[in-house]
Amino acid sequence: MSLQLDAESAAILSPGIDLRISRILGRYFVYGCLVVLAAIFLAPLISMLFTSLKSMDEIRSGNILSFPKALTFEAWQHVWGSACIGVTCGGLKGYFGNSFLIVVPATLISVGFGALNGFVFANWRFRGDHILFGLILFGCFIPLQIVLIPMAGLLGVLHLAGTIPGLVLVHVVYGICFTTMFFRNYFVTIPAEIFKAARIDGAGFWAVFVRILLPISWPIVMVSIIWQFTGVWNDFLFGVSFAAGSSQPVTVALNNLVNTSTGTKAYNEDMAAAMIAALPTIIIYVAAGRYFLRGLMAGAVKG
């Protein structure tokens, strides 16, 4: 932004040679820093990927960042389809499906509620509205460990213990706080006159929400979906506490798998398993990162 401005303002000033050189040096500096930092940030992922594609012999003898000499997908195949987790030897694939069964409804429901709550908080003034919003916001910050036991009791009362719907419920409850914050902060940036105009046009609550608001909310919808999807997908604590054996999410299976290795640790398998478990969220971030930033700019973060 500012360098582009340079070009214009420098033209107004005096485009001396010194300035041009320093600009070129500046460009090198910028790219240099970025490339070095990017390499550092990527190293763990690359090392993980390469390791997962090596044989154990090569891992022991080689460099963590060297490209595999003999590419092998054995580790990937093994952890996906046939690795033993407890007494069942079906790999991660079943748990992968469980995670989707949990993540998709949990994300959609919490985003839906968040959008509605955000709409209400942004557009209805009532006594104590700020306090109520503050209360919901503070829910974002609760350390989740403390809710495990009381939550388990609640799920028991609801007859949802050990079920996927139960797990979805838990994720929705603690996700709503975040999605409400995102949407509300986005909606307050929409000019109030639009809502007034809608009222005069005779649009009710749902018409305003569905026809006017939702179509312009996609940046924040994306932010919320990314946030919730990764949060729920990566959850371990709730998964391990509230899921019965066959409905455990992939993170729990990954933990079991990684801690299951016998004798010599099969690092290639650990890494392959970790890659598989991380793939959906990485894909989401990479594919939708642009929207994430756009959504943040559009008001997820007040700035």
Next chain:
Amino acid sequence: MRLSFKMMAFTAALSASVSGHALADESVEVLHWWTSGGEAAAVGVLKDDLQKKGVTWQDMPVAGGGGEAAMTTLKARVAAGNPPTAAQLLGMAVNEWSEQGLLGDLTEVAQAEGWDKVIPDQIKQFAVHDGKWQAVPVNIHRPNWLWINAKIFKDNGLEPPKTWDEFNAVADKLKAKGITPLAHGGQPWQDDTIFDDVVLGLGGPEFYKKAIIELDETALGSDTMIKVFDQMRKIRGYVDPNFSGRDWNLATGMVLKGDAAMQLMGDWAKGEIVKAGLKPGVDILCVTAPGTEGSFLFNTDFLAMFPVGADKLDAQTKLASSVMSPAFQEAFNLVKGSIPARSDVSGDKFDACAQKSMADLKAAEKAGTLMGSLAHGHAEPASIQRAIFDVVTQHFNSDMSSKDAVTALISSINAAK
């Protein structure tokens, strides 16, 4: 509240029994952390056994931290009124769960099958509460073993150490030759496994009983205890620099590969030895930990039974009965590396180490030196056990003096009481 948890469990049981009245649910869900190779294979034995009896096995493995994660899961499940059919618990944990009134009752089948006669008293005291059988012992582990890479000892002309002094001498020699004397993983329970061995080895069984089981303050504050910590400090010098956070099976792997000469570890290490294609007692020697000959620290995995609905009672009984059958006890423990909890199982099929273990158990039982292991939850409730771990681990990982460690030990125990 205690009452209300009981209520919850029973309400769940009741509702299950109402709904499943007509059709018995022939399945068991078992929460366990037997996920490591040898262990998982051993559980497989039980699963197959039950399947033959028409009972399906719902696996609920939660790995990590010697069952710590599994305990969280169990608490959540029980708080939800949705306990598993059975859960793997260590001795003191069975006590604690029983005290909460949260365990079921197996007395009927126990009497029918005469379990009383075949289980050693010291183990029975964890399984039976108020005259009710509430858990079934799966095995007996002995944590006070020293595993030795036979080739390294032979190449260097060393003899297995019988006392801690001998151990130090051996270790010094190995170290001088650039061989890591002791394979170890820096996790609190592993640190404490060594600590148990040192307390027992330097102080003898009476001291162990006084200090560890009775928490006698004079014993805890005695010079012997200072010597114990001195020895711990020496041992710290015998492990490789990379030990921190290492899992036990990786440490065992070091001994198997010859990267280290010895490991102080329970007999579950045998599972790893066998899996690696080596022979316990031949390639890897098993001797009792220095100075602990004649005593037997034990560690038993129990399957604690939770109250289930009438529809699942049959399957639960079958599970318990299966676990207690001599055939299973033999098969399971052959794979797992431990010895059967039943005293009437023949040792013929077991390896030399296990046979020694079985003999030592009988002798220790008679001599009154069969004692619960602290490291493995058979000596103190979790809060005190962990309070001791804190000090042992803290001392092991710092330059704390032995005197300070003793003081810290006493205050830590008192704080947890």
Next chain:
Amino acid sequence: MKMANLAINHINKSFGNLTVLKDIDIAIEDGEFLVLVGPSGCGKSTLLSIIAGLDDHTSGSITIDGKSVQGLEPKERDIAMVFQSYALYPAMTVEQNIGFSLEMSKMPKPERLERVGKVADLLQIRHLLKRRPGQLSGGQRQRVAMGRALVREPKIFLFDEPLSNLDAKLRVEMRTEIKKLHQRLGATIVYVTHDQIEAMTMATRIAVMKDGILQQFGTPEDIYDRPANVFVATFMGSPPMNLLPAVIVDGSQGLSIQGADAMLPVPFSAVTRAPQGKKVLLGIRPEWLSLASTSTYQPTLDLYVEVVEPTGPDIFVALRLGEREIMGRLPTGSRTRVGEKARFAVDLSKAVLFDAETGIAI
């Protein structure tokens, strides 16, 4: 089109201790063009919102066509509103924007499209119907916003500073256009602005407001020629009315201008109401000054010319009388030169006297 009269009866509004509107009482006839004008924060937009039903009031009532609209939702009041920011729905096409209110009232689609088309033709925006607001210029958006109001064929149109986001040229064009629409439709309009020229040019009635209080309500001529108080006098008109502090002398016959050695007769209209010795402000609009011919019968002042600003049709002159500055507005071609002293005739028949203490016209 069905038009309606509007009565605003003793409206009060307050937030806690803060009074936003105080006893506003205005009534207009069918087809009138009422402009609410005043500086920002005067309460004019709040009043508009109350008429629309978007805002509550503390006491008083609004009647449209003689019927109270108390408790009615905006959509039930048969009004339409054009907003300052246009408030177009970003995700809808122009067609959908204009037709939205009809859609909400469940009008069948063919009929709806026909009405939208008619309005689009009226506003000459038919070619824009499929576009979205983001693809329109400011002026086009303004038209769409108007279209959205027109399509409802309401009893009353409410405009909330609709032209303030347009550039000067477009603003003048749209001003004329709105006025044309008003004449063509005969619609009743309530129009909020802070721009006194808009108020003067468009209104049939003007309500000048300040600090939540109605200062004056009347026709543009009333407001301009006979301001009720000093505020109205200075707010309306550009350059504003000159106010000269003066004292009544000579048995209510003469005005002694303070800070200058000058005398004027008391305007005829105020003679009976201004006692001897009273302190007053003499209000003179710039155009009531003219270069005095030798034969003038009007009273004159000798003024020093400080600045001359030709604007095209007029010349604004900044004049000095002792310590006082006076703005004058002369026809183009008047011969004045900076730095000269000239004699100016004052049209006292129109001049207004204000009480110096209260600011109220005498």
Next chain:
Amino acid sequence: MSLSKRLGKIMPAIVLSPSLAVVTLCVYGFMAYTALLSFTDSKMFARFDFVGWRQYGRLFESPRWIIAIENMAIFGTLYIVCATCLGLFIAILIDQRIRFEGVFRAVFLYPMALSFVVTGVIWQWLLNPGLGLEHMMRELGWTSFTFQWLIEPNRAIYTIVIAGVWQVTGFVMALFLAGLRGVDTEILRAARIDGAPIHKVYTRIIIPALRPAFLTVFVIEAHLAIKSYDLVVALTKGGPGVSTELPSTFMYSMTFTRNELAVGAASATVMLVTLASIIIPYLYSELRHEPTT
């Protein structure tokens, strides 16, 4: 009033009430429950025999808790400072109209996408002296290279900082970038024409203009730091010894491993109060300036 109209009036309340109900119960109800437990002598499960402030006394007498608090101070400070500085720096770099902006952004953001189990697997492996960085450097010929922070009790906490900063920096960068893109370009242009050098433009104009972003970043980092549990468990499990214990791991182990439910609840209450003292002023200042339309 007609039914539908009345319904329309209370629709916001209808829409809001389920969320408010669950938040009241599952956030505040459970917090209150936790606070209540901290005054009991609960061990394995809740038991309502009240013992006053005794558990808090035990808590602050526990050397582990003191270590946890000290670590929190070290970790929290370093984590917030490093992540903020690095995040801002990267955001400024990316804001220079660079090519492949999307690629760079994705690279810095992806660690956010990983779960702690995965993060733990990677970093344990990278920081393990026998396998990771040290091993690699030695293989490459730098035989004296040592990097053993993971296993040194006094340094292990810094490995948590490294992994934590690695994970959160991308998010911080995104927040700052969003803020940078919102800075009024007119001001910048004016400043440049006034002859201000580029670094002055940043230090005097842009960074002050990012104040709201800083606040958001700080609050997000602070709450992540206090809640940080996953990273420690995945990387060091609190070790070596107890050298990387944090309040959250302390609370967890008290509650679930040691059957000291009440002490765990007391530590959780202390954490909550600390969090509240950071968050509430922030929320207050954020919401106070909201327009009341």
